[in-house]
Amino acid sequence: GENVExxxxxxSVQEGDSAVIKCTYSDSASNYxxxxxxxxxxxxxxxxxxxxxxxxxxxxRIAVTLNKTAKHFSLHITETQPExxxxxxxxxxxxxxxxxxxxxxxxxxLLAVQP
Amino acid sequence: EPEVTQTPSHQVTQMxxxxxxxxxxISNHLYFYWYRQILGQKVEFLVSFxxxxxxxxxxxxxxxxxxxxxxxxNFTLKIRSTxxxxxxxxxxxxxxxxxEKLFFGSGTQLSVL
Numbered sequence: 001g002e003n004v005e006x007x008x009x010x011x012s013v014q015e016g017d018s019a020v021i022k023c024t025y026s027d028s029a030s031n032y033x034x035x036x037x038x039x040x041x042x043x044x045x046x047x048x049x050x051x052x053x054x055x056x057x058x059x060x061r062i063a064v065t066l067n068k069t070a071k072h073f074s075l076h077i078t079e080t081q082p083e084x085x086x087x088x089x090x091x092x093x094x095x096x097x098x099x100x101x102x103x104x105x106x107x108x109x110l111l112a113v114q115p
Numbered sequence: 116e117p118e119v120t121q122t123p124s125h126q127v128t129q130m131x132x133x134x135x136x137x138x139x140x141i142s143n144h145l146y147f148y149w150y151r152q153i154l155g156q157k158v159e160f161l162v163s164f165x166x167x168x169x170x171x172x173x174x175x176x177x178x179x180x181x182x183x184x185x186x187x188x189n190f191t192l193k194i195r196s197t198x199x200x201x202x203x204x205x206x207x208x209x210x211x212x213x214x215e216k217l218f219f220g221s222g223t224q225l226s227v228l
Contacts, residue, residue, distance in 0.1 A: 044158060044219045
């Protein structure tokens, strides 16, 4: 089955710097890759996603890149702000038939943005 | 903005007791899910539900677990006889299309004593 690895487990940056979080996946048939932000005591919140037919997607300060050949995808946050501090999870959706949507999550990255 | 709501936010129960966790998905969504997160670990898939039936379930989702959509708005997870290892945060999620854009609730923290 699909396995998603995520690095680093913790990341500390200065406010205004960029942050990059990387994930690899094992199932080459996976075709949907969302990123979630989880703040303390809350549920995961979708911040950006990318499909396998696209190499890069950007939304303001957040971008995601996908390398299907290498089976890895990355989250890039530019001009980080203290409110970006949270745990970030990548995920992948194995391509299966039928009306289902099982997300396989990475282990999470605790991002701390120092003011 | 529409959101997934879950109740209760915290549930404490004795081992062997039955618990029901409740969720109200986003109103026009058709796909419903339960996930759980043990403290400090990754979010794990439990079950997906579509068209009034389970479409997929994980190894965790054994005979002690069941899901139900009793009416047009609620989606419930029942654990028949809780074990200590069931202690976790349980998240409900919904989506309006298969395979994409899951929206999660804030979770129910279940503590089994």
